[in-house]
Amino acid sequence: MSDRSDTVNRYPFSIPYGWFAVCEPDDLTVGATKALYYFGTHLVAWRDEHGAAHVMDAFCPHLGAHLGHGGTVSGCEIVCPFHGWQFDAEGSNTNIPYSDRTNGRARIRTYPTIERNGFTMVWYHPEEQPPRWEVADVAEVTSGDFSGPKRTSHTVKAAIQEMAENSVDSAHFRYVHHTAEVPEIERYETDGHVAEMRSSQKFPTPRGVVDGRIDTTSLGPGLGTVRFSGIIDTLLVTASTPIDAETTQVRFSFYVRSLGDASTTSSVGEAFAAEVDKQFGEDTPIWEHKAHLVRPALADTDGPFMKFRKWYSQFYVEPVSDERTVFPPPYWPDKMDESPAKATASARHGQS
Ligand code: FES
Ligand SMILES: [Fe+2]
Structure with missing residues (x-):
């Protein structure tokens, strides 16, 4: 539609x-x-x-x-x-x-x-069918061991699925986010409305490289958790909502395991939110300008893109169209000169 x-x-x-x-x-x-x-x-x-x-x-x-x-x-x-x-x-x-x-x-x-x-x-549900699953509680949100949330919000001219695909795309971290290390996907499994990805990641620190983890759980298309561990335990709760079929609002809530000292915890939270928001701003122009390819040409070491798409397809009432293989964006004269920096500035920030 x-x-x-x-x-x-x-x-x-x-x-x-x-x-x-x-x-x-x-x-x-x-x-x-x-x-x-x-x-x-x-x-x-x-x-x-x-x-x-x-x-x-x-x-x-x-x-x-x-x-x-x-x-x-x-x-x-x-x-x-x-x-x-x-x-x-x-x-x-x-x-x-x-x-x-x-x-x-x-x-x-x-x-x-x-x-x-x-x-x-x-x-x-487009046909007003009743809920097919319940929304699970995210334990850390109410545990008292984590402080937060610090909240931010972004609106992007891209479909909700297109942005969610980022979660299985390990290779883009080096090229879009310029991270020294990319997460290594250990496991990607789907079960009904839940998809889980377990990955390890090396975090460079001034005292050497620390082994860490990034574990992502998607609870249907609208809610997800990303747990980062290794240096400091942090939790990102993501809530993505279609504004329409090609525009999405993403809300982030950031939580940090309390470090005892409130001001240290809060500055870690600020830094965590700033880094995720910066990366989101780097992804945004890619999402807004990219074509959706029904049959992408993948490397054997790419993430589990097709498994992700198969999982995601269950949330559509109509089958995913195969009438064409390339779905480009429209011609947007006002977007032709947009630099990544300008696109980043369009991200709206909520309050902590
Ligand atoms: S009561 Fe008349 S439009 Fe709602
Ligand atoms: Fe990204």
Whole structure:
């Protein structure tokens, strides 16, 4: 699904299904509404008087007002700013203030919503099928042994799958990120919605090379953890959300195993976040300008790209298109002169 009607599809795949972060719990205060846009869809999020978060389609079925712009919350229902119609958390019309009857056909699509691991997440499925898995707890987030999160956020003009493929691409570290060592993938295994990669990495330090590890777990297309160990244990929780089929927002939460001294822990966290964000900024122009090749020409020592793609393909309702083998970006006159430095500057940083 593309919103460009004048050209062919940017990618051979559409928006995957899964659990995706749409905001952070602090973004939603009790009784407030918030306008959102993900999955190529205008949405409204709101928090009821019991503290539960809800996400639903934005437009009131009466005459189309956006419930996230002026909508209010009354108890456990949302009230339209235009003519005061009221809807419950299931999206049913419960009150029309100037009529004795409700409208049974006036329903709003709702999305299963949970708050876990520091994110407000919704289950998105293009055909509105119910959740196929639960979102697992990331132990370190609540353990008390780790400090954080420090948060950042980036928006990239690339499909969510295209960016996720970076996780199996060990060779690019040397060329894009100029790291002295590249991670060595020991194991890449998939099981249902979970994909796990175990890799070892040598970290050069002033006192010599330290053996470390980078272990990545993907919990469906929307949530992942990257655990770095060797020098200092750090955890990166990644939440990737399709804004539409060719635009993705990535939220990072950084955690550091507490070092006893709060200011040292926090400066390690800052440095960790800065390095990951720098690398993300280096990847961004590659993602935005690259073609998606259905049949890439791989080296025998490349990472498990095709295994990754096969795992990822389970999250699409429509089969991945094979009508073409090359899916280039559109011609973007405004992007022709963009330098990597400029692209990096477009990354938006959240607050710690
Ligand atoms: S448009 Fe929502 S009540 Fe009329
Ligand atoms: Fe990268």
